[in-house]
Amino acid sequence: MFQIDSLLTIQSTAAIISFLGGVLVVLVVLFLMTTSHIEEDKTSVKHKVYKLRGRYFFVLVLCAVACLFITLRLLPYSKFQGEPEQTVSIVGIQWDWKMKSGAFDKSAEEFVKDTAAKKEITLPANKKIRFIVTSNDVNHDFAIYNTKGVLVAQTQAMPTYKNELEYEFSEAGDYHILCLEYCGLMHSIMIGTIHVN
Amino acid sequence: MLQLSPSEIKKNRTFIKVWTITFLVVFPLLIVLGLLMRMNQGEQINLGMDKFYVLMTLHGLGMAGLLFSTSFAALWYLLGTRHVKLNLGIGYFVYFMILIGVIGLTYSTLLGKFGAGWYLLYPLPFKNAIWPAWSTGLSIVSLIILGVAWLIGILHVLYTLAKEYGGLTNLLGWQYLGKKQVKRELPPVVMISAISLIPGVIAYLAGAVFLVMFLMQYFEPTLTFNMLLMKNLIFFFGHTLVNITLYCCLGWVYALLPEYTGRKWETNKILVYAWNATFFFIIFAYFHHLYMDFAQPLGLQYAGQLASYFSAVPATAVSMFGVITQVYHSKMKWSIVPLSFLIGVAGWAIGGFAAVIDATISVNTIFHNTMWVPGHFHTYMLGGVVLFIFGFFFYLSHTKEEQEKDIMGKAGFWLFVLAAHSFIATFYTGGVNSIPRRYADYKGIPIESTHLIGAFLARIAAICIIFVIIGFLIMTVSILIKLTRKKTAVMEHVQNS
Numbered sequence: 026m027f028q029i030d031s032l033l034t035i036q037s038t039a040a041i042i043s044f045l046g047g048v049l050v051v052l053v054v055l056f057l058m059t060t061s062h063i064e065e066d067k068t069s070v071k072h073k074v075y076k077l078r079g080r081y082f083f084v085l086v087l088c089a090v091a092c093l094f095i096t097l098r099l100l101p102y103s104k105f106q107g108e109p110e111q112t113v114s115i116v117g118i119q120w121d122w123k124m125k126s127g128a129f130d131k132s133a134e135e136f137v138k139d140t141a142a143k144k145e146i147t148l149p150a151n152k153k154i155r156f157i158v159t160s161n162d163v164n165h166d167f168a169i170y171n172t173k174g175v176l177v178a179q180t181q182a183m184p185t186y187k188n189e190l191e192y193e194f195s196e197a198g199d200y201h202i203l204c205l206e207y208c209g210l211m212h213s214i215m216i217g218t219i220h221v222n
Numbered sequence: 223m224l225q226l227s228p229s230e231i232k233k234n235r236t237f238i239k240v241w242t243i244t245f246l247v248v249f250p251l252l253i254v255l256g257l258l259m260r261m262n263q264g265e266q267i268n269l270g271m272d273k274f275y276v277l278m279t280l281h282g283l284g285m286a287g288l289l290f291s292t293s294f295a296a297l298w299y300l301l302g303t304r305h306v307k308l309n310l311g312i313g314y315f316v317y318f319m320i321l322i323g324v325i326g327l328t329y330s331t332l333l334g335k336f337g338a339g340w341y342l343l344y345p346l347p348f349k350n351a352i353w354p355a356w357s358t359g360l361s362i363v364s365l366i367i368l369g370v371a372w373l374i375g376i377l378h379v380l381y382t383l384a385k386e387y388g389g390l391t392n393l394l395g396w397q398y399l400g401k402k403q404v405k406r407e408l409p410p411v412v413m414i415s416a417i418s419l420i421p422g423v424i425a426y427l428a429g430a431v432f433l434v435m436f437l438m439q440y441f442e443p444t445l446t447f448n449m450l451l452m453k454n455l456i457f458f459f460g461h462t463l464v465n466i467t468l469y470c471c472l473g474w475v476y477a478l479l480p481e482y483t484g485r486k487w488e489t490n491k492i493l494v495y496a497w498n499a500t501f502f503f504i505i506f507a508y509f510h511h512l513y514m515d516f517a518q519p520l521g522l523q524y525a526g527q528l529a530s531y532f533s534a535v536p537a538t539a540v541s542m543f544g545v546i547t548q549v550y551h552s553k554m555k556w557s558i559v560p561l562s563f564l565i566g567v568a569g570w571a572i573g574g575f576a577a578v579i580d581a582t583i584s585v586n587t588i589f590h591n592t593m594w595v596p597g598h599f600h601t602y603m604l605g606g607v608v609l610f611i612f613g614f615f616f617y618l619s620h621t622k623e624e625q626e627k628d629i630m631g632k633a634g635f636w637l638f639v640l641a642a643h644s645f646i647a648t649f650y651t652g653g654v655n656s657i658p659r660r661y662a663d664y665k666g667i668p669i670e671s672t673h674l675i676g677a678f679l680a681r682i683a684a685i686c687i688i689f690v691i692i693g694f695l696i697m698t699v700s701i702l703i704k705l706t707r708k709k710t711a712v713m714e715h716v717q718n719s
Contacts, residue, residue, distance in 0.1 A: 036588055039579050040654040046575040054568050057549050058556060065551035067485045074547045082539045089531045092582065097524065099584040102516050119350050163346045164449070166514060166591060168658070174669040176588050176656035181514045183449050184345070188516035201668055205591035207339050207660040210271050210352050214666030 036175070101178070106191040109155035113146065117158070117165030117182035119209050122202050122217035129187070133161040147220040150197050156190045158182045165215065166205035172198035179205055194221040224304055234303050237310055239705060240317065241295040242615055246698050248288055248324075249608075250691060255281040257687040263663050264680035272352060274662035275337035282340030283327055287368060289607050290463055291320055293470035294372070296614045297415055298379060300474050305412055306386045312378045319371035326364030330357040339660065341460055344432070344452035348439055355440075362436045369433065373426045376419045383412055390416070394501070395494035408489045411477040417497045418469035421504040425462035428455045450517055461508035468570060468602060469500070471610035472541060475563050478617060479545065482560045483552040487544065496536035503533035510581040514590050523583060530581030534574065542571060557625035558632055562613030565639055569605025573598050576650070591660070593679075594653025597646055604642045604690075612638075612697055619704040634696025641689035648683040652676060 099105075116123045116133045123142035136142055148154055158167045160182040168179035169192060177200075180190040194200065202217030226234070255277045262269045269277070295313075302308035330336040334357025338347045342365075347358045384390050387408065391397070393416035397404050432455040439445045480487045509526025512518045545567050554560060576598035580589045589595070612635065616625055625631075657664070657676040664676035 035585060036654050036656070039585055039589070039594075040650065043572075043576050043579060043650065047572045050568050050571045050575075053546075054564060057546065057564065061549055061552055061554055061556065063551045064553035070550050070552075071547055074543060074550060078539055078543045081543070082535070085535060085539065089534070093527065093531060096582050096584045097527065100523070101584070101587050102520060102523070104520060162349045164343050164453075168591075170656065170669055170672070174656060174671040176592060178587060179514055179590060180516055183453075183515060183517065185449055186515075186517040190516070203658055203667065205658050207275075207343065207346075209346060209350060210275065210337075212275075213271070213658075213661040213663060216666065216668060218668075 101180070101190065103189045103191075106155070106189070107153060109191060110152040111148065112155045112157065113148070114142075115156055115158045115167060115182070116142070117160040117162075117167065117204065117208075117215070119162050120204070120211035120215040122167070122204075122215065124217060124219075129157060129159075133159050133184070137161050144216070145218045145220065147222060148194065150194045150221050153191060153193050156180070156192065157187050158190060159187045160184045163208050164206045165208050168203045168205040169219070170201045170203055172196065172200065181206060194219075197221050224306065226303060226307075230307075231303065233310055234299060237313055238295065238299040238618060241292060241299075242618065242701070242705060244317075245288065245292045245611065245615075246702065248284070250694055250698075252281055252284045252288065253687060253691055253694070255284070257684055257691070260680045260683040260687060262680075263661065263677060264684055265663060265665070265677050266681060266684065269662070271662040272335060272337065275339070276331050276335055278660065279337050279339055280328065280331040283331075283365075284324075285603070286340060286460070286463060286467075287320075287324070289603060289611070290372070290467040290470075292611055293467045293607065294375065296611065297411075297418075297470045297473050298375070300411060300477055301379065301383070301415060304477070305409060306382045308382055309378060312374065316371045316375040319367055319374075323364045323368035323371060326360055326367065330360040330364060333357075334360060336361045341456050342436070343456065344436070344447065344449065345439075347436065348443065359437075359440050362433055362440060366430070366433050366437070369426050369429050373423065373430075376422050376426070380416065380419055380423070383416060387412065390420075394498060395489055396498075398489060398491050398494045409477070410487055410489050410493060411473045413489055413494070413497055414469060414473040414476060417501045418466040418473065418504075421462050421501060422466045424505070425459045425466075428462075429459035432456055432459070450515065453512060453515065454518075457511040458508045461511060462504060464599065464603070465504050465507070468607055469504070471566070471607050471614075474614055475545070475567070475610060478614075479548050479560060479563055482557070483548045483554050485548055485552060487548065493540060493544075496540035500533065500536045503529045503536075507533055507581070510586070513583050513586045527581060527583055530578055534578055537574060538571070542567060555626050557622065558616045558620070558628055558635060559613050559625050561632070562609045562616065562635065566606045566609035566613065569609060569643075570602045573601030573603075573606060576601060588656070589653055591658060592653045593649045593651075593655075593657045593659050596659055597649030597653050600646045600649060601643075605639070605646060608642075609639070612701075615701050615705075616697075619701045624704060628700055631697055631700035634693045634698075634700060636693075638690055638693030638697065641686045641693055645683050645686035645690060648679040648686065652679050655679075 112128050114125050114127060114129045116136050118137050122144045123137050124146040125142040158180050165182040166179055167182050169177050171177050178190060178192045180188040198221055200219040200221055204212055204215035259274060259277055261267045262274050298308060298313060335353040336357040337353060383393055387393055395408055395413045432452055435447050476487050506525050506529035509522045510530050513523060580586055580594055580598060616631060620628060655675045657672060664673040667673045
């Protein structure tokens with residue numbers, strides 16, 4: 026199952042790695058600019074740079090393969106999910122969320138008319154929840170923000186398709202659902218709430 | 223080397239001057255749209271949601287179209303004055319078709335209130351739109367005109383190059399892979415042009431397919447098309463357009479940088495393998511836009527991450543190391559042109575690195591459609607492509623001596639670079655803080671920290687944009703002073719090259 030307890034760490038890690046990558050690029054640029062006044066024969070330069078390039082190529086491919094090996098085992102797709110302890114059906118409509126416990130028993134069009142399907146839902150903590158997500162009009166994106174305002178999981182809500190997202194809430198409190206796919210005028214206020222207890 | 227008469231040089235010069243002035247006029251207007259958007263998100267002005275999304279649509283479509291068109295025009299000019307005679311009549315026809323398309327899009331957005339975003343994600347233009355139906359129709363037709371214009375221009379360049387160099391496979395450099403001695407040297411700019419423009423043709427055909435489907439639905443609203451297919455077509459078109467914009471620029475970096483370093487940049491086996499691999503990655507990397515569409519076949523998700531990761535190999539190990547080989551210990555003078563190219567390559571490297579991070583499926587789960595995304599594409603567009611374009615404009619307008627002595631141009635350049643990267647940093651910071659993209663404002667978000675951080679970063683971004691504009695204007699003045707005099711540097715460098 027795709028579940029990472031501390032997603033803030035992933036976001037921070039990505040930021041730190043990117044920052045260090047940026048610093049490295051700036052250092053290379055400064056080095057090139059400050060040493061360019063020296064004149065060296067092209068053949069000699071080629072020899073030095075190509076030697077470095079050979080090592081760089083080896084390290085780069087090694088890093089890419091290692092990252093692929095690690096990250097391709099942490100996919101959010103249904104093939105990588107376990108057995109859910111609870112299922113929730115969700116339909117996005119311009120500009121609201123309709124959520125109801127249980128698997129879909131009707132079409133998306135009928136689902137949005139169901140008075141039991143609401144923009145708020147209460148779910149338990151520490152249980153594997155499977156969200157079956159679709160849309161009744163345009164593309165939306167069902168994004169879960171935790172109590173600290175950190176994006177922890179998301180999937181597209183696409184008309185005629187059902188995307189299955191699995192998530193386990195680690196703490197009690199109010200999680201918010203934001204739409205992360207531009208869906209028209211009120212896109213920024215298409216909000217839902219999951220009360221976790 | 224191509225032999226041109228003085229009158230042919232003059233005609234080519236006029237053509238590229240038209241494009242230069244077009245860019246210098248339109249680009250700041252599109253930046254102002256971005257400034258207004260960030261000010262609205264920062265709650266400094268109140269545009270209203272409808273106007274925000276109109277500006278967002280025009281800014282996205284305008285920037286993507288303008289940057290590609292200018293990159294392509296510069297490539298056209300370099301090829302047309304050095305390697306093959308291109309038909310300027312076709313060039314002007316393409317230019318005027320693009321103008322018609324741009325007028326149509328401006329009209330449909332600013333007056334017709336069309337606000338479906340640059341990508342018109344199906345079926346948004348047809349569902350509960352607040353803009354009139356005619357503006358959707360006009361936008362579709364305008365985009366078709368733009369696509370046809372670009373396609374005509376690209377096909378003309380490809381056909382002329384293929385005729386000159388003995389076929390498409392020769393343009394791709396395959397003759398370097400055999401044991402036979404290569405009869406005619408293939409300049410890297412020619413190979414890069416082919417490798418950028420052939421995927422462009424495929425992408426524009428994909429674009430044509432979805433736009434025709436849009437048009438069918440426009441006239442027959444009861445029609446519907448497969449959502450996932452439409453998404454694939456749209457993102458293949460959009461991703462490829464942006465990708466090849468950067469590669470067109472690299473074409474002229476390969477062509478012009480050696481003029482400053484005095485070191486020839488030749489085509490060889492490694493360059494051919496690297497750029498042919500790039501061809502493959504341009505086609506398949508777009509799948510990373512659909513990671514959050516869980517219905518997409520799993521194999522294509524893997525393909526997206528693999529292509530995105532390994533696209534870094536030729537980009538860095540060959541092109542970036544190639545730049546290092548060019549400038550390291552070259553005793554070159556850092557005039558504005560090589561400076562723009564080097565800093566542009568740095569922007570490409572930083573933006574590309576951030577893009578690869580986001581192209582990791584498990585990371586994309588928390589970065590998809592957050593501010594991280596505009597962060598990385600602004601890095602390689604504003605911090606890469608635009609600097610390459612400015613480098614080209616300085617090359618075009620200034621003599622080599624003027625390029626070295628232009629204090630005003632360099633001051634504007636550094637102001638632009640520092641302000642642009644500060645502006646871009648607000649996007650990355652937003653992404654790390656889970657701030658969603660494409661939000662008119664953050665007032666409706668019930669999470670206080672998200673609202674406050676999002677608005678604060680937008681205000682900082684607005685200040686940075688003002689400095690970006692000032693830097694841009696300083697460089698523009700410097701370029702226009704030199705470009706509009708009677709005896710321009712263009713004549714000199716075409717003859718010298």
